[in-house]
Amino acid sequence: MEHSEITPSRKMGRPLSFDRNAALRAAMLTFWRHGYETTSIRDLTSAMGVTTPSIYAAFGDKKRLFLEAMRLYVGDPDLIDASIRDAPTAKEAARFLLMSSAEVFTGVRTPPGCLLASAAAGGSEESADVRAEVAKVQQRIEGALRQRITCDMVAGILPETTPADSLSGMVMAVIQGMSLLARNGVGREKLQAISELTLKAWPLS
Numbered sequence: 001m002e003h004s005e006i007t008p009s010r011k012m013g014r015p016l017s018f019d020r021n022a023a024l025r026a027a028m029l030t031f032w033r034h035g036y037e038t039t040s041i042r043d044l045t046s047a048m049g050v051t052t053p054s055i056y057a058a059f060g061d062k063k064r065l066f067l068e069a070m071r072l073y074v075g076d077p078d079l080i081d082a083s084i085r086d087a088p089t090a091k092e093a094a095r096f097l098l099m100s101s102a103e104v105f106t107g108v109r110t111p112p113g114c115l116l117a118s119a120a121a122g123g124s125e126e127s128a129d130v131r132a133e134v135a136k137v138q139q140r141i142e143g144a145l146r147q148r149i150t151c152d153m154v155a156g157i158l159p160e161t162t163p164a165d166s167l168s169g170m171v172m173a174v175i176q177g178m179s180l181l182a183r184n185g186v187g188r189e190k191l192q193a194i195s196e197l198t199l200k201a202w203p204l205s
Contacts, residue, residue, distance in 0.1 A: 070133065
């Protein structure tokens with residue numbers, strides 16, 4: 001039986017015996033490296049330096065631990081929305097998403113690629129809820145960029161005929177592709193060059 005199906009209750013008032021934030025970061029890096037489905041409870045206890053009961057007591061089951069790790073990875077979604085909304089133009093917002101992705105995907109102290117892409121790679125019924133939550137995050141980012149493109153169309157920065165949905169989708173598709181390339185060993189410089197080439201396809205007013 002999978003450990004994730006069991007959620008022991010935590011004794012009331014019993015303090016945690018480990019650094020919860022440090023353990024959560026270790027879990028995030030483990031999920032990032034191996035993906036959601038292939039990461040076992042044993043992998044997590046080893047990386048986090050805690051026992052299985054401690055994981056359940058502090059985080060609940062494996063799925064809830066991943067979702068909390070995903071929130072740590074993504075950061076405050078309101079801040080991401082604001083960075084897109086407050087960019088000088090939609091193109092600069094896209095540049096921010098592409099270049100920051102190239103940087104994150106090739107970090108020195110983090111696994112290559114993207115945590116979200118790693119989690120979305122699985123296809124079993126067990127991970128369906130996780131994939132749905134990952135999709136929500138990606139759809140929110142794409143939606144914010146699409147709205148920013150629409151604002152530029154209204155302001156005359158982009159042509160009225162600009163396909164906002166396709167343009168924002170292109171950026172997200174390139175980001176997901178860059179994640180796969182990074183996991184295959186492609187370096188930051190090439191990912192940045194791909195980002196710049198993508199931006200050359202941006203419509204002119």
